[in-house]
Amino acid sequence: MNLPRQKLVVEDLRLGYWSRRSHSFSLACDGLSFDVAENEFVAIVGPSGCGKTTFLTALAGLTPVTSGRLELNGEQIEGPAPDRSLVFQHASLYPWRNVVANIEFGLKAQKRLDRRGRARVAELIDLVGLTGKEDTYPRELSGGMSQRVNLARALATDPDLLLLDEPFSALDAQTRELMQDELTRIWQSDGAGTGKTAVFITHDVPEAVFLADRVVVFSSGPARLVEIVDVRLPRPRGSEIKRTPQFQEIHDHILDLVMSQTQPGRRAAPHDSNAPVAG
Protein backbone atom coordinates (compact mmCIF):
# COMPACT_ATOMS: atom_id res chain seq x y z
CA MET A 1 0.00 0.00 0.00
CA ASN A 2 1.35 3.45 -0.90
CA LEU A 3 0.45 5.67 2.05
CA PRO A 4 1.47 9.35 2.06
CA ARG A 5 4.48 10.01 4.28
CA GLN A 6 3.45 11.29 7.68
CA LYS A 7 5.41 14.00 9.42
CA LEU A 8 4.42 12.96 12.88
CA VAL A 9 3.36 9.50 13.96
CA VAL A 10 1.67 8.91 17.31
CA GLU A 11 0.93 5.26 17.96
CA ASP A 12 -0.45 3.72 21.11
CA LEU A 13 1.34 6.46 23.04
CA ARG A 14 1.32 6.43 26.80
CA LEU A 15 2.75 9.23 28.89
CA GLY A 16 2.74 9.72 32.62
CA TYR A 17 4.46 10.91 35.73
CA TRP A 18 6.23 9.00 38.41
CA SER A 19 5.73 10.38 41.89
CA ARG A 20 8.68 9.79 44.20
CA ARG A 21 6.58 10.87 47.14
CA SER A 22 3.83 8.29 46.72
CA HIS A 23 5.96 5.80 44.76
CA SER A 24 3.25 5.60 42.15
CA PHE A 25 2.88 6.22 38.46
CA SER A 26 -0.06 8.19 37.08
CA LEU A 27 -1.02 8.15 33.43
CA ALA A 28 -1.60 11.46 31.63
CA CYS A 29 -2.09 10.11 28.08
CA ASP A 30 -3.30 6.60 27.39
CA GLY A 31 -3.06 4.87 24.03
CA LEU A 32 -3.12 7.90 21.74
CA SER A 33 -2.84 7.11 18.03
CA PHE A 34 -2.98 9.57 15.15
CA ASP A 35 -0.78 11.02 12.40
CA VAL A 36 -0.02 14.56 11.36
CA ALA A 37 0.87 15.26 7.72
CA GLU A 38 3.54 17.64 6.46
CA ASN A 39 2.31 21.27 6.56
CA GLU A 40 -0.81 20.28 8.44
CA PHE A 41 -2.22 22.48 11.21
CA VAL A 42 -3.70 20.29 13.94
CA ALA A 43 -5.53 21.69 16.95
CA ILE A 44 -6.05 19.67 20.13
CA VAL A 45 -8.97 20.32 22.46
CA GLY A 46 -10.01 18.49 25.60
CA PRO A 47 -11.10 19.02 29.20
CA SER A 48 -8.83 20.84 31.62
CA GLY A 49 -6.17 18.59 33.14
CA CYS A 50 -6.68 15.80 30.58
CA GLY A 51 -3.07 15.67 29.38
CA LYS A 52 -2.78 18.17 26.50
CA THR A 53 0.29 19.99 27.81
CA THR A 54 1.89 16.66 28.70
CA PHE A 55 1.42 15.53 25.10
CA LEU A 56 2.92 18.75 23.75
CA THR A 57 5.92 18.58 26.09
CA ALA A 58 6.50 15.00 24.90
CA LEU A 59 6.54 16.32 21.32
CA ALA A 60 9.05 18.92 22.46
CA GLY A 61 11.14 16.10 23.94
CA LEU A 62 10.73 17.40 27.49
CA THR A 63 8.53 14.55 28.78
CA PRO A 64 9.82 11.02 28.21
CA VAL A 65 7.65 8.53 26.35
CA THR A 66 6.39 5.77 28.66
CA SER A 67 5.45 3.44 25.81
CA GLY A 68 4.38 3.58 22.17
CA ARG A 69 5.67 5.47 19.14
CA LEU A 70 6.18 9.21 18.92
CA GLU A 71 8.05 9.84 15.70
CA LEU A 72 8.99 12.98 13.84
CA ASN A 73 10.25 12.39 10.28
CA GLY A 74 10.51 8.67 10.98
CA GLU A 75 12.61 9.02 14.14
CA GLN A 76 11.50 8.51 17.70
CA ILE A 77 11.50 11.77 19.67
CA GLU A 78 13.96 11.31 22.50
CA GLY A 79 14.79 14.79 23.67
CA PRO A 80 14.60 18.48 22.80
CA ALA A 81 16.05 19.59 19.47
CA PRO A 82 16.20 22.85 17.49
CA ASP A 83 13.86 21.40 14.85
CA ARG A 84 10.93 22.09 17.20
CA SER A 85 9.75 25.42 18.65
CA LEU A 86 7.45 25.69 21.62
CA VAL A 87 5.16 28.65 22.37
CA PHE A 88 3.56 28.79 25.81
CA GLN A 89 0.50 30.58 27.16
CA HIS A 90 2.61 33.35 28.69
CA ALA A 91 5.25 34.98 26.58
CA SER A 92 8.55 34.12 28.23
CA LEU A 93 10.63 37.00 26.89
CA TYR A 94 13.99 38.09 28.22
CA PRO A 95 13.25 41.39 29.99
CA TRP A 96 16.75 42.75 29.37
CA ARG A 97 16.60 42.16 25.61
CA ASN A 98 14.66 44.36 23.23
CA VAL A 99 12.18 43.00 20.65
CA VAL A 100 14.80 42.30 17.96
CA ALA A 101 17.19 40.66 20.43
CA ASN A 102 14.41 38.47 21.79
CA ILE A 103 13.43 37.30 18.30
CA GLU A 104 17.09 36.77 17.35
CA PHE A 105 17.80 34.72 20.46
CA GLY A 106 17.24 31.20 19.06
CA LEU A 107 19.18 31.95 15.88
CA LYS A 108 22.06 33.34 17.93
CA ALA A 109 22.09 30.28 20.20
CA GLN A 110 22.27 28.11 17.07
CA LYS A 111 25.04 30.30 15.63
CA ARG A 112 22.84 31.13 12.67
CA LEU A 113 22.55 34.88 13.14
CA ASP A 114 24.21 35.71 9.85
CA ARG A 115 22.97 38.06 7.12
CA ARG A 116 20.24 35.61 6.16
CA GLY A 117 19.20 35.18 9.78
CA ARG A 118 18.93 38.93 10.31
CA ALA A 119 16.89 39.30 7.12
CA ARG A 120 14.57 36.57 8.37
CA VAL A 121 14.12 38.40 11.69
CA ALA A 122 13.31 41.65 9.87
CA GLU A 123 10.78 39.81 7.70
CA LEU A 124 9.11 38.25 10.76
CA ILE A 125 8.90 41.60 12.56
CA ASP A 126 7.01 42.87 9.57
CA LEU A 127 4.86 39.71 9.34
CA VAL A 128 3.71 39.89 12.97
CA GLY A 129 3.09 43.64 12.78
CA LEU A 130 5.87 44.85 15.08
CA THR A 131 7.56 47.26 12.71
CA GLY A 132 8.63 50.33 14.69
CA LYS A 133 8.84 48.33 17.95
CA GLU A 134 12.26 46.79 17.27
CA ASP A 135 14.04 48.65 20.09
CA THR A 136 11.24 48.29 22.63
CA TYR A 137 11.77 46.26 25.82
CA PRO A 138 9.23 43.63 27.01
CA ARG A 139 8.03 45.76 29.97
CA GLU A 140 6.83 48.37 27.46
CA LEU A 141 4.83 45.87 25.39
CA SER A 142 1.16 44.93 25.72
CA GLY A 143 0.19 41.26 26.21
CA GLY A 144 -0.72 40.93 22.53
CA MET A 145 2.56 42.48 21.39
CA SER A 146 4.56 40.21 23.71
CA GLN A 147 2.82 37.17 22.27
CA ARG A 148 3.63 38.41 18.74
CA VAL A 149 7.30 38.58 19.74
CA ASN A 150 7.00 35.09 21.18
CA LEU A 151 5.49 33.80 17.94
CA ALA A 152 8.13 35.54 15.80
CA ARG A 153 10.86 34.08 18.01
CA ALA A 154 9.43 30.58 17.56
CA LEU A 155 9.27 31.02 13.77
CA ALA A 156 12.72 32.63 13.45
CA THR A 157 14.65 29.37 13.70
CA ASP A 158 12.49 27.96 10.90
CA PRO A 159 11.42 24.94 12.96
CA ASP A 160 10.19 21.75 11.38
CA LEU A 161 7.39 21.51 13.92
CA LEU A 162 5.70 24.39 15.69
CA LEU A 163 4.15 23.55 19.08
CA LEU A 164 1.75 26.01 20.64
CA ASP A 165 0.17 25.61 24.07
CA GLU A 166 -2.78 27.99 24.45
CA PRO A 167 -0.69 30.88 23.16
CA PHE A 168 -3.59 33.34 23.09
CA SER A 169 -5.53 32.36 26.19
CA ALA A 170 -4.15 35.15 28.36
CA LEU A 171 -5.29 37.79 25.89
CA ASP A 172 -8.56 39.73 25.89
CA ALA A 173 -11.20 38.55 23.41
CA GLN A 174 -10.51 41.25 20.82
CA THR A 175 -6.72 40.84 20.83
CA ARG A 176 -7.21 37.09 20.70
CA GLU A 177 -9.26 37.37 17.51
CA LEU A 178 -6.63 39.65 16.02
CA MET A 179 -3.90 37.17 16.87
CA GLN A 180 -5.88 34.30 15.34
CA ASP A 181 -6.22 36.35 12.14
CA GLU A 182 -2.55 37.13 12.27
CA LEU A 183 -1.55 33.49 12.74
CA THR A 184 -3.68 32.26 9.82
CA ARG A 185 -2.32 35.11 7.70
CA ILE A 186 1.27 34.10 8.54
CA TRP A 187 0.27 30.50 7.95
CA GLN A 188 -1.27 31.18 4.59
CA SER A 189 1.32 33.63 3.27
CA ASP A 190 3.88 32.28 0.87
CA GLY A 191 6.99 33.53 2.63
CA ALA A 192 9.75 31.25 3.89
CA GLY A 193 9.11 29.32 7.06
CA THR A 194 5.33 29.46 6.82
CA GLY A 195 2.84 26.70 6.22
CA LYS A 196 4.69 24.72 8.87
CA THR A 197 3.44 21.60 10.52
CA ALA A 198 1.83 22.83 13.73
CA VAL A 199 0.20 21.37 16.83
CA PHE A 200 -1.91 23.96 18.60
CA ILE A 201 -3.57 23.39 21.97
CA THR A 202 -6.56 25.45 22.96
CA HIS A 203 -9.64 25.44 25.16
CA ASP A 204 -11.41 27.64 22.68
CA VAL A 205 -13.40 25.59 20.16
CA PRO A 206 -13.99 28.47 17.68
CA GLU A 207 -10.23 29.14 17.73
CA ALA A 208 -9.49 25.47 16.99
CA VAL A 209 -11.96 25.35 14.06
CA PHE A 210 -10.79 28.67 12.63
CA LEU A 211 -7.10 27.75 12.64
CA ALA A 212 -6.93 24.02 12.04
CA ASP A 213 -7.09 21.53 9.19
CA ARG A 214 -8.12 18.88 11.73
CA VAL A 215 -9.20 19.07 15.35
CA VAL A 216 -8.17 16.22 17.65
CA VAL A 217 -10.51 15.81 20.62
CA PHE A 218 -9.02 14.31 23.80
CA SER A 219 -11.09 12.62 26.50
CA SER A 220 -10.99 13.60 30.16
CA GLY A 221 -7.76 12.41 31.76
CA PRO A 222 -5.87 10.29 31.13
CA ALA A 223 -6.25 11.56 27.58
CA ARG A 224 -7.55 9.10 25.04
CA LEU A 225 -8.60 9.88 21.51
CA VAL A 226 -12.31 10.75 21.28
CA GLU A 227 -12.48 11.81 17.63
CA ILE A 228 -10.52 13.55 14.90
CA VAL A 229 -12.69 16.11 13.14
CA ASP A 230 -11.83 17.29 9.62
CA VAL A 231 -12.25 21.02 9.17
CA ARG A 232 -13.16 21.20 5.50
CA LEU A 233 -13.33 24.97 5.33
CA PRO A 234 -11.66 26.74 2.43
CA ARG A 235 -8.42 28.68 2.83
CA PRO A 236 -7.48 31.48 2.95
CA ARG A 237 -9.79 32.00 5.93
CA GLY A 238 -10.86 35.37 7.23
CA SER A 239 -12.77 35.93 10.47
CA GLU A 240 -16.07 36.18 8.51
CA ILE A 241 -15.89 32.40 8.02
CA LYS A 242 -16.90 32.07 11.70
CA ARG A 243 -20.39 33.25 10.74
CA THR A 244 -21.01 30.55 8.13
CA PRO A 245 -23.31 27.55 8.77
CA GLN A 246 -20.45 25.15 7.85
CA PHE A 247 -18.26 26.65 10.58
CA GLN A 248 -21.11 26.53 13.08
CA GLU A 249 -21.85 22.89 12.34
CA ILE A 250 -18.25 21.77 12.88
CA HIS A 251 -18.00 23.98 15.95
CA ASP A 252 -21.16 22.56 17.54
CA HIS A 253 -20.07 19.00 16.89
CA ILE A 254 -16.67 19.53 18.55
CA LEU A 255 -18.21 21.42 21.46
CA ASP A 256 -20.61 18.52 22.02
CA LEU A 257 -17.69 16.07 21.99
CA VAL A 258 -15.82 18.13 24.59
CA MET A 259 -18.94 18.61 26.71
CA SER A 260 -19.67 14.88 26.57
CA GLN A 261 -16.32 14.40 28.32
CA THR A 262 -17.08 16.81 31.12
CA GLN A 263 -20.77 15.90 31.39
CA PRO A 264 -21.10 12.12 31.12
CA GLY A 265 -24.38 11.10 29.54
CA ARG A 266 -24.31 13.94 27.03
CA ARG A 267 -23.88 12.64 23.46
CA ALA A 268 -22.29 14.51 20.61
CA ALA A 269 -24.32 15.56 17.59
CA PRO A 270 -23.26 13.85 14.36
CA HIS A 271 -20.88 15.71 12.09
CA ASP A 272 -22.19 14.98 8.63
CA SER A 273 -23.79 17.60 6.47
CA ASN A 274 -26.47 15.09 5.43
CA ALA A 275 -27.21 13.99 8.96
CA PRO A 276 -29.61 15.85 11.24
CA VAL A 277 -27.78 18.18 13.62
CA ALA A 278 -29.09 18.08 17.18
CA GLY A 279 -30.60 21.40 18.21
Ligand SMILES: Nc1ncnc2c1ncn2[C@@H]1O[C@H](COP(=O)(O)OP(=O)(O)OP(=O)(O)O)[C@@H](O)[C@H]1O
Ligand atom coordinates in the same frame (compact mmCIF):
# COMPACT_ATOMS: atom_id res chain seq x y z
N1 LIG B 1 5.19 17.68 36.22
C1 LIG B 1 4.16 16.92 36.59
N2 LIG B 1 4.30 15.98 37.55
C2 LIG B 1 3.28 15.19 37.91
N3 LIG B 1 2.04 15.25 37.35
C3 LIG B 1 1.83 16.18 36.40
C4 LIG B 1 2.88 17.06 35.96
N4 LIG B 1 2.38 17.87 34.99
C5 LIG B 1 1.09 17.50 34.84
N5 LIG B 1 0.76 16.50 35.67
C6 LIG B 1 -0.53 15.82 35.76
O1 LIG B 1 -0.82 15.25 34.49
C7 LIG B 1 -2.21 15.42 34.15
C8 LIG B 1 -2.32 16.17 32.83
O2 LIG B 1 -1.83 17.49 32.99
P1 LIG B 1 -1.66 18.48 31.77
O3 LIG B 1 -0.99 19.71 32.26
O4 LIG B 1 -1.01 17.75 30.67
O5 LIG B 1 -3.19 18.78 31.40
P2 LIG B 1 -3.83 19.83 30.37
O6 LIG B 1 -4.78 19.07 29.52
O7 LIG B 1 -2.75 20.60 29.69
O8 LIG B 1 -4.64 20.80 31.35
P3 LIG B 1 -5.08 22.34 31.14
O9 LIG B 1 -6.13 22.31 30.09
O10 LIG B 1 -5.62 22.73 32.47
O11 LIG B 1 -3.85 23.10 30.75
C9 LIG B 1 -2.84 16.14 35.34
O12 LIG B 1 -3.43 15.19 36.16
C10 LIG B 1 -1.66 16.80 36.03
O13 LIG B 1 -1.90 16.91 37.42
Ligand SMILES: [Mg+2]
Ligand atom coordinates in the same frame (compact mmCIF):
# COMPACT_ATOMS: atom_id res chain seq x y z
MG1 LIG C 1 -2.23 22.63 29.67
